[in-house]
Amino acid sequence: MRVVTLEQGQEPGKSIIDRKVLFDPEVVSTVAEIIQTVREQGDRALIEYSRKFDGTIPRTFEVPEKEIQNAANAANQDVVKALQKAGQSILDFHERQKREGMLITRADGALLGTKVTPLDSVGIYVPGGKAFYPSTVLMCALPARVAGVRRIVMVTPPEKNGHINPALLAAAQIAGVTEVYAVGGAQAIAALAYGTESIEPVDKIVGPGNAYVSAAKRAVSGDVGIDMIAGPSELAILADDSSEPALLALDLMAQAEHDPDAACYLITTEAELVEDVLEEIEAFLEDTPRKEITKEALDRNGIIFVAPDLATALGAINALAPEHLEVHTADPQDYLGLIDNAGAIFLGTWSPSAVGDYAAGTNHTLPTSGTARFSSPLCVDDFTKFSNIISYSYSALKQDEETILVLAAAEGLWAHGKSVRARFELFEEEGEE
Numbered sequence: 001m002r003v004v005t006l007e008q009g010q011e012p013g014k015s016i017i018d019r020k021v022l023f024d025p026e027v028v029s030t031v032a033e034i035i036q037t038v039r040e041q042g043d044r045a046l047i048e049y050s051r052k053f054d055g056t057i058p059r060t061f062e063v064p065e066k067e068i069q070n071a072a073n074a075a076n077q078d079v080v081k082a083l084q085k086a087g088q089s090i091l092d093f094h095e096r097q098k099r100e101g102m103l104i105t106r107a108d109g110a111l112l113g114t115k116v117t118p119l120d121s122v123g124i125y126v127p128g129g130k131a132f133y134p135s136t137v138l139m140c141a142l143p144a145r146v147a148g149v150r151r152i153v154m155v156t157p158p159e160k161n162g163h164i165n166p167a168l169l170a171a172a173q174i175a176g177v178t179e180v181y182a183v184g185g186a187q188a189i190a191a192l193a194y195g196t197e198s199i200e201p202v203d204k205i206v207g208p209g210n211a212y213v214s215a216a217k218r219a220v221s222g223d224v225g226i227d228m229i230a231g232p233s234e235l236a237i238l239a240d241d242s243s244e245p246a247l248l249a250l251d252l253m254a255q256a257e258h259d260p261d262a263a264c265y266l267i268t269t270e271a272e273l274v275e276d277v278l279e280e281i282e283a284f285l286e287d288t289p290r291k292e293i294t295k296e297a298l299d300r301n302g303i304i305f306v307a308p309d310l311a312t313a314l315g316a317i318n319a320l321a322p323e324h325l326e327v328h329t330a331d332p333q334d335y336l337g338l339i340d341n342a343g344a345i346f347l348g349t350w351s352p353s354a355v356g357d358y359a360a361g362t363n364h365t366l367p368t369s370g371t372a373r374f375s376s377p378l379c380v381d382d383f384t385k386f387s388n389i390i391s392y393s394y395s396a397l398k399q400d401e402e403t404i405l406v407l408a409a410a411e412g413l414w415a416h417g418k419s420v421r422a423r424f425e426l427f428e429e430e431g432e433e
Helices: 025-041 043-054 065-074 077-095 134-147 166-175 185-194 211-220 245-256 272-285 291-301 310-320 332-338 353-358 394-410 414-429
Strands: 002-005 102-105 111-118 121-125 151-156 179-182 204-206 234-239 263-268 302-306 324-328 344-347 384-391
Touching (some): 065 166, 077 166, 121 185, 134 166, 151 185, 185 211, 234 310, 245 324, 263 272, 291 302, 324 332, 344 353
Parallel strands (some): 002 302, 151 179, 234 263, 324 344
Antiparallel strands (some): 111 384
16 A cells, blocks of 8 residues: 655645546447447347357346245345345335425415425346345345335346346345346446336436446436446545554455455554554455455555644545545544545444445445545435425415516516416406405
């Protein structure tokens, strides 16, 4: 890991850390071609891309209901039990996010409010093939279920045998997924957005994926809704002299083992802590089966920031706006009000980011690449839409008539003003209110 010493008040700018959020032009071009081909050729294109990218063609893209139902029996039972327990925690947490509509009545009789309506259909992309992430199924599908989405569609690449890992199907059953399709990559995003003979289009697409999936989500955004464009996963840790170096090392490694592009940051005011953490990492690297991935991520994207004071350390954190933030300090709750930008904040020694990935119930689909400055974790609101309600009475419109007429005239919109004035002219002639 690189060590950077910050000056007082210094924030880690692009000269220190430069997140590359732009897509490779070759990826964008390839994705555009895939999307266009799927729109034109439908299932035929999905078959060809499955053969090309997955090395297999499923007998049918849709996984039969019976296979989904049997998955819980075929999957590892310890995994199924863990998914059920995690699912209940996720469900309990997200139930508390659910919003009701609201109505207010003004003194002049106007009725105003907001109507909350669930989306009719959502698509969930779940990475598959060599790796599989059943926790992602729970994190994406359960908030949609809480919101009241009628149709929850999961797409995921098949394994070489053409089937989907039983743990993914067990998670789909637990989460209330209504349809599962064995198709992945940019072609799956195109199918969800525009439909094929086998797959009906959806209103919104959520879930993580590789560069091709992310580029495809960006390309179809506007025709359908998307949750976010996810970059490499990242973790920042704020540590003081009460921190345990071994735990800091392991938590950094837990992030690094995701992917060679994963970013890991340690921010501390304790210069003497640096060597201890680096030594612990070297020792633990000998034990991990993901040594090469972990080491590459830490070497390429790992930075230890040594700050002269706490204010500079917190300023660095808010500038980084990390996806995950762990606070390893003597009194972690004291800093919560000083942290403005982070996707998820883990307070104290007993709260490693792994608990958020699996068990806590909070959502692990989080803003990356510094977008925590303006974005939020996936939540129930992402699966609903809001409609404003306006119901005026005669007296309410009379009360606001002058305001509307003046502003309509100022903007040169004659019919706007006339549409209000005409109501009074029409009904006052008839002696009505």
